[in-house]
Amino acid sequence: MSNLTINAERLWDSLMETAEIGGTGDGGIARLTLGADDARIRAWLMTQTTALGMEMVVDEVGNMFATLPGRNPDLPPIAMGSHLDTQPTGGKFDGVLGVLGGLEVLRTLRDAGLVTEAPLMLVNWTNEEGSRFSPAMLGSGVWAGVYSRSEADARCDAGGESFGAALDAIGWRGAAKAGSQRFAAMFELHIEQGPVLEAGAVEIGVVTGVQGLRWFEARLTGRAAHTGSTPMPMRRNALLGAAQVIAAVDAIGLAHAPHAVATVGFLEVSPNSNNVIPGQVDFTVDLRHPEDAVLEQMETALRAAFELAAGSIGLEGRLTRISKVDAVHFDADCLASVRLGVERAGLSACDIISGAGHDAVHTAAVAPTVMIFVPSAGGLSHNPAESTSPAECAAGTQVLLNAVLAHDQLLAERRRSA
Structure with a gap:
């Protein structure tokens, strides 16, 4: 099995074919969760897996699990996959590469007439992007027990339609209980969504973990007043505090370099008029780091800075943490399988930490998990211009194949020696 090679042309053709489902005039994809195009891509995937003789199970929040039998039915499956939904201004590779890469692995094995010891599973997670229904990674979150089905069903989009109603409307709510489909390990192939691999001319990123994150909503309130008639010492300028x-x-x-990132990405000023001193500012803060202890230090520093800014100007302030996701460290055995997969493919690689969240964050809490990154041109994603070359897609998928075969051998050997 170690000499198997994926069909790079077939993989690329599948990527381009699926890009037409929800495709936009600027070359991107707008395939929002639980819309008509999501239903179309799900039906497409069902057709492809059925052609391979796979059994498809859909759970109660629409997560799709297609299983190909192995020689030993007593072994739990080895899973591959990602997501098929996109941002409103999405590209052709974010998420979909992980699903179609897994599909190509299965097609390659079928063509060669080879059967693994453990069953293999292909997974499409519902609502990874969170662009229509928040939070992101909702389907895998329900699967992992982070959210309940009722919590997911109650989430509403900007137009007021609920997740549950939209799922029922497209006919993709399954009978299986969320979490009932289990696997021995999860391998998720994904574009990097960052510039590290490209900048280093490295072909494969061996993802060792995902940064923890903490999100905050902040409000500073001062006093709106006329800019011309209010002396500087008497002002309570909320924007100055912000x-x-x-x-x-x-x-x-910067103080927690090189891995920390800290961002204010949203700012709303009121009354937002040329000749009125801002009386209120709402903004968000995004803190990320691969170590939770450092994130705690960053949060402490943020709260101190917030209190200092408010107090120095006489503002009222409120800083609320709205999200806390602990850092994830991927499984050592899965990482070893990926490293072996890279070696067998003869590719260059480096260890990398994911700065973005992925479904792997939730699966890692339940099962051994790892991710494989390939470059994305300019680090661009969530953009119609998102670009990963045919050779780069093929390289990542080849590593995925090699890694899954290596892990299958590892699990089989452990089973025999137990």
Whole structure:
């Protein structure tokens, strides 16, 4: 099995074929969760897996699990996959490469007439992007027990339609209980969504983990007043306080280099008029680091900076943490299988930490998990111009094949020696 080679042309053709489902005039994809195009891509995937003789199970939040039998039915499956939904301005590779890469692995094995010891599973997670229904990674979150089905069903999009109603409307709510489909390990292939691999001319990123993150909503309230008639010493300028916090956020990120990132990405000023001193500012803060202990230090520094800015200007302030995701460290055995897969493919590789969240964050809490990255041009994603070359897609999929075969051998050997 170690000499198997994936069909790079077939993989690329599948990527381009599926890009037409929800395709946009600028070359991107707008395939939002639980819309008509999501239903179409799900039906497409069902057709492809059925042609391979796989059994498809869909759970109660629409997660799709297609299983190909192995020689030993007593072994739990080895899973591959990612997601097929996109951002409103999505590209052709984010998420879909992980699903179609897994599909190509299965097609390659079928063509060669080879059967693994453990069953193999292909997974499409529902609502990874969170662009229509928040939070992101909702389907895998319900699967992992982070959210309940009722919590997921109650989430509404901007137009007021609920997740549950939209899922029922497209006919992709399955009978299986979320979490009932289990696997021995999960391998997720994905574009990097960052510039590290490209900058280093490295072909494969061996993803050792995912950064932890903490998100905050902040409000500073002062007093709106006329810019011409209010003396400088008597002002309570909420925007000035926000500016001090923004500068502090940047400093916090730099103080915990090289892995920390800290960002204010949303800012809303009220009343937002040329000749009125801002009386209220709402903004968000995003802190990330691969170590939870460092994130705790960053949060402490943020709260201190927020209080200092508010107090120095006489503002009222509220800083609320709205999300806390602990850092994830991927499984050592899965990492070893990926490293062996890279070696067998004869490719260059480096260890890398994911700065973005993925379904692998939730699966890692339940089963051994790992990710494989391939370059994305300019680090671009969530953009119609998102680009990963045919050779890069093929390289990542070849590593996926090699890694899954190596892990299958590992699990079989452990089973025999137990």
